[in-house]
Amino acid sequence: MSKVPSEPGNEPAPSPGMMSLQTDEEHLAGMAPVFPSSRYKALSAKHLDEIPQLERLSADDRFAMKVVANVLPFRSNRYVIDNLIDWDRVPDDPLYQITFPQRGMLEEGDFLHMADMMRRDASASEIKAGAHEIREKLNPHPAGQRELNIPKVAHETVQGLQHKYRETVLFFPSQGQTCHAYCTFCFRWAQFVGDNNLKIVAKEADGLHDYLAAHPDVSDLLVTGGDPMIMKTAVFAHYLEPFVEDPRLAHVQDIRIGTKSLTFWPSRFVGDDDADDMLRLLEKIVKAGKHVAIMAHFNHWRELETAVVREAIRRLRDVGAVIRCQAPLLAHINDSSDVWIRMWEEEVRLGMIPYYMFVERDTGARNYFEVPLERTCRVFQGAIKYVSGLARTVRGPSMSATPGKIEIQDVQEIAGEKVFILRFLQGRNPDWVGRPFYAAYDPKATWFDHLKPAFGQEKFFFTDEFNAMVEGRWPATRH
Numbered sequence: 001m002s003k004v005p006s007e008p009g010n011e012p013a014p015s016p017g018m019m020s021l022q023t024d025e026e027h028l029a030g031m032a033p034v035f036p037s038s039r040y041k042a043l044s045a046k047h048l049d050e051i052p053q054l055e056r057l058s059a060d061d062r063f064a065m066k067v068v069a070n071v072l073p074f075r076s077n078r079y080v081i082d083n084l085i086d087w088d089r090v091p092d093d094p095l096y097q098i099t100f101p102q103r104g105m106l107e108e109g110d111f112l113h114m115a116d117m118m119r120r121d122a123s124a125s126e127i128k129a130g131a132h133e134i135r136e137k138l139n140p141h142p143a144g145q146r147e148l149n150i151p152k153v154a155h156e157t158v159q160g161l162q163h164k165y166r167e168t169v170l171f172f173p174s175q176g177q178t179c180h181a182y183c184t185f186c187f188r189w190a191q192f193v194g195d196n197n198l199k200i201v202a203k204e205a206d207g208l209h210d211y212l213a214a215h216p217d218v219s220d221l222l223v224t225g226g227d228p229m230i231m232k233t234a235v236f237a238h239y240l241e242p243f244v245e246d247p248r249l250a251h252v253q254d255i256r257i258g259t260k261s262l263t264f265w266p267s268r269f270v271g272d273d274d275a276d277d278m279l280r281l282l283e284k285i286v287k288a289g290k291h292v293a294i295m296a297h298f299n300h301w302r303e304l305e306t307a308v309v310r311e312a313i314r315r316l317r318d319v320g321a322v323i324r325c326q327a328p329l330l331a332h333i334n335d336s337s338d339v340w341i342r343m344w345e346e347e348v349r350l351g352m353i354p355y356y357m358f359v360e361r362d363t364g365a366r367n368y369f370e371v372p373l374e375r376t377c378r379v380f381q382g383a384i385k386y387v388s389g390l391a392r393t394v395r396g397p398s399m400s401a402t403p404g405k406i407e408i409q410d411v412q413e414i415a416g417e418k419v420f421i422l423r424f425l426q427g428r429n430p431d432w433v434g435r436p437f438y439a440a441y442d443p444k445a446t447w448f449d450h451l452k453p454a455f456g457q458e459k460f461f462f463t464d465e466f467n468a469m470v471e472g473r474w475p476a477t478r479h
């Protein structure tokens, strides 16, 4: 592997303004912005010694980072390192926390065990086995969704699809199962460390199109990953062009693309070889009468500050794509109302639509990132009341649990009992959506599985039906 291009040494990191060659005046004058295009190159755990900015960490901290990177996936790139992370604020900088491994992400015992193997130069196979053992303790298969959500046609599973909610089918193209960088908190972490049996991927497009053609109640396709924007435009076109041309797919009105590329590699839409082709493809789908939604993932307003991300947003909007924004609430990254207020306001100002706030999932480095449900609810409330109605399109905080997306509406005392007020935003049975229900208050609860029905009830209103779905007595998705 060649060295990363900037020289190690004491000189300051390239300033965050590196991409901002253009002044506001030039922008106003309508001149074509100039964005020096650098080629995307992934930096992985084996490149940690080649990142000059890490030299400001102590030797112990660098070692700790390698210990964690042996267990949890690490991937970053020069844009994130040179333009997003504020190295003067490390380790507290939220963008640093988003991509770089931290000691606290492993339990102390697991950390020491891995550190010990590395110090005594244990064999690669011993380290690999040790890492596997630790990963198995981190709930790598959250919510057991695989079995429940994979659709079948004539008892054959359809590769690369998930169909949990009636109107939306998720599609996992095989070429889109990695990302421009990895989020340390990602619930898909296991697939990035090569746990291949976790991957739900599509090897070809026909299964997708045939399945959708046979399901007229599906209005939305959600292309997801990994990050599908890692794919070349030509591959995207192969999957998406039939939606422009094929009358069998006319009922699929909304094409959504889930991506964090606006944060991790905005050049995908500005300056990459096939950036213009991508914009033209999206424009063609819009012109065919479809709604194209970029489901963007932003955790912090600092991701929205570079000139290149702003240009990428402008170009996507220019071709008629709507950008909706969603993110989990995470300790160390965005655990405060102020961060959300500023992020939602900034999103609205840039013409994007706040969509979901999620609760961090029960997997991976959850001990490091999780926040009690009550606090998550208070952070949401503390933010929503200060923003204008244009930002109140956001819903949440929402838990993507096995029965559905469950919103925490409030913590209140009702009839002398302190309870969580919950509501389905999405359900395996659409009849569940919108109905409030109540769980007993638990100050430590961080996930839906921790909650018990309130008021001495034995079960929630959907429990029997949900159990029937799990046991296969009912279809897992109601149509």
Ligand SMILES: *Cc1c(COP(=O)(O)O)cnc(C)c1O
Residues within 6 Å of the ligand: 162, 164, 165, 168, 169, 170, 222, 400, 405, 425, 426
């Ligand atoms: C969130 C989600 C969707 C989309 O839900 P919307 O509320 O329509 O955005 C679809 N499928 C799965 C499995 C999801 O988790």
Ligand code: SF4
Residues within 6 Å of the ligand: 178, 179, 181, 182, 183, 186, 187, 188, 225, 226, 227, 259, 260, 297
């Ligand atoms: S970009 Fe998305 S899929 Fe990729 S690591 Fe981050 S959260 Fe996970």
